[in-house]
Amino acid sequence: MVVFAGQGDARRSMSLLWREGVSPQVKSGPKPALSVDEIVDAAIVIADADGMAALSMRAVGERLGRTAMALYTYVPSKAELLDLMVDRALAEVAREYDLGAGWRAAATAFAEDLWAFYLRHPWQLQISSARPVLGPGEFAVQETVLRILFATGLPPHRIRWVLGSLFSLVRGSAQIAVEARLAARESDVSEEEWWYTRSGMLTDLAPDLAERFPMVTKLGGMEPDPDDHTPYLEREARLTFEAGIQVLFDGVEAAITG
């Protein structure tokens, strides 16, 4: 199910997000052996490697040689930890795109990087983007893409939907690619096996499939490319991504000239 970021206690969450360069006040008591950053990093490592389902407070604690409860000294709750994960990961997205070759080249490069980012951090796609985290990482990404999009010369109200569509297309197609991988691993069944088994059962259970759904049949299924051993769904997702942003950018060009 979807995880909502931005659900924890607002003030605590936000001050953790924007804690950049806060002078560590001298305090009594034992020295903290951990740090928020260490915890967030550990959580990201777990989520990257084993998926969101494996991300428990116990797991993060264990990875740092602590109990789950030890984390609560640093982080108010799991919700805030998720916020911090999201924003910290976003910080690694590139910020500088050369606009010398035009906005379209830069926008395409950005979309590529964002796609790669989601493949590196699949769990990002499982976190709702409706309630933004409003951390420095997220702002930086927005700033980056907006600098490119404003180079089109379009007014803000147009930029907004371009932004929305761009993220929808990248997230949507990346999700297919990512979940194809995740699902394969979670169920210990490769994509090929899965499809093979399922289509066999389908012809058993609904032998009239081709007549009932002629268009689906006409579209055809996986035709493996002997030269490309990327799993089918992932390749399909990739093609959708490329074609999708092309069409979007064509639309932007039309809006500019029209």
Next chain:
Amino acid sequence: MVVFAGQGDARRSMSLLWREGVSPQVKSGPKPALSVDEIVDAAIVIADADGMAALSMRAVGERLGRTAMALYTYVPSKAELLDLMVDRALAEVAREYDLGAGWRAAATAFAEDLWAFYLRHPWQLQISSARPVLGPGEFAVQETVLRILFATGLPPHRIRWVLGSLFSLVRGSAQIAVEARLAARESDVSEEEWWYTRSGMLTDLAPDLAERFPMVTKLGGMEPDPDDHTPYLEREARLTFEAGIQVLFDGVEAAITG
């Protein structure tokens, strides 16, 4: 976190999905007081009303006056129940679209209906579309949209990415709208309050925001429309949806003539 459909035992799941018109064999033992359909319907009601987080086997059982374990007589596990929910809900999507006014009008109407469907059943967006359920409902929806898209005259390999982009755009924008609502309810904070609180804290924590992120500032935030009291994010999502599919369909037209 994302829920994977299609993860349960393949054979059992598929035969439940395609059980249409299976003759109920005479069996010994007490008459079943429930049915798979009743269970699936109850689960959908719960998910519609209270969200995926509230959908537990105990909750479904309770709604039917049974214990959680009673459900396991009808359904092998929660994973299969999710498959059945997905496919059954999809069955309510309209199937007949008039192609008399051209593919574009029909495709737009379909996109509208799909958007409305996701707003009616927000939990659908929380289920991965990477591993399709392969049930009759899903096939019917695919058949419906493909009948429209094949009316463009484009070859299958082009239809595929149009299909993918269409679903990405609809799902992506619907997700924003839907999660804006969900998050508001889950946190007992209205969208306006949430934004107000957050932006207040932002100016406290990062007073140089406007200088650091000039483009974000330039894009502007929520400008409430005095005539339209739809929440901001939902309105924004709606605009993205409309503009997104327009651009997509423009691209399709270009592909046809070009």
Next chain:
DNA sequence: CACGTTACTTTATGCTGTAAGGAGTTGCAA
């Protein structure tokens, strides 16, 4: 050296999905 503050642990609570086993009901065969 005592005391307050802080880091961290243990224990406990109420959720979750579901395995295991038992009770009760029904239809068919002997």
Next chain:
DNA sequence: TTGCAACTCCTTACAGCATAAAGTAACGTG
């Protein structure tokens, strides 16, 4: 008619989850 197998449904139990509450140990400052 009786016995039995098949079936529905229940209770109990378990592991794993987030996290509240309370306790212990370490540390800096008075």
